[in-house]
Amino acid sequence: SNLNCLIRGDSGVGKDVVAREIHRLSQRRNKPFIKVNCTALPDQLLESELFGYEKGAFTGADAPKPGRFSLADQGIIFLDEICDIPMNVQAKLLQVTEHKQFMTLGGRRPVEVDVQIISASNAPFEQRLQERSFRHDLFFRINEICIHVPPLSDCKEDIPLLAQHFVQKHGVKRPGKKSELSNVEMDRLCAWNWPGNVRELESTIKRWMAFGTLHI
Numbered sequence: 001s002n003l004n005c006l007i008r009g010d011s012g013v014g015k016d017v018v019a020r021e022i023h024r025l026s027q028r029r030n031k032p033f034i035k036v037n038c039t040a041l042p043d044q045l046l047e048s049e050l051f052g053y054e055k056g057a058f059t060g061a062d063a064p065k066p067g068r069f070s071l072a073d074q075g076i077i078f079l080d081e082i083c084d085i086p087m088n089v090q091a092k093l094l095q096v097t098e099h100k101q102f103m104t105l106g107g108r109r110p111v112e113v114d115v116q117i118i119s120a121s122n123a124p125f126e127q128r129l130q131e132r133s134f135r136h137d138l139f140f141r142i143n144e145i146c147i148h149v150p151p152l153s154d155c156k157e158d159i160p161l162l163a164q165h166f167v168q169k170h171g172v173k174r175p176g177k178k179s180e181l182s183n184v185e186m187d188r189l190c191a192w193n194w195p196g197n198v199r200e201l202e203s204t205i206k207r208w209m210a211f212g213t214l215h216i
Contacts, residue, residue, distance in 0.1 A: 005022060163189055
């Protein structure tokens with residue numbers, strides 16, 4: 001589907017992995033997948049990073065620069081932690097979702113793009129909407145399909161598979177280290193609630209391989 005998708009879930013559950021899997025299985029699989037971490041860019045830079053700018057648009061703009069939306073044309077753009085983008089950028093993002101076009105900073109003509117938007121957030125959208133810090137109309141546009149990724153504590157049957165996957169993944173880089181979890185160690189992994197979710201599990205496996213004992 002070309003519908004915009006919102007991935008929701010706690011930090012560390014693997015929303016990035018889900019987004020990349022959607023791209024891999026989509027008709028856009030051979031087109032760009034551009035990720036933007038919306039919290040990693042200051043508010044004053046986020047707009048220019050997303051939509052680009054023309055030469056002379058501001059002090060220091062000595063040459064035009066395409067934005068992430070232009071780079072993602074025909075493909076997918078992944079907006080991670082979309083809840084944190086400022087209101088002025090939300091307005092321009094709404095224009096992209098409605099009309100498939102936007103204005104670069106300093107531009108005179110709209111730029112048309114064919115981009116599927118995948119967004120992700122671990123923030124409570126309902127609270128942001130109530131506080132009016134996130135636009136309702138934009139929320140409806142990015143939430144055409146919603147995927148909820150549950151916490152690892154709700155999917156404990158996945159822990160043995162994930163643990164062994166991480167052993168194999170990091171064992172390639174660390175030959176000679178421990179490569180098989182004992183039944184007792186696996187039981188300990190399955191008994192833990194994993195507040196850091198899959199990211200915490202991977203870090204735990206890496207420590208186990210490095211030191212030979214399981215620290216939880």
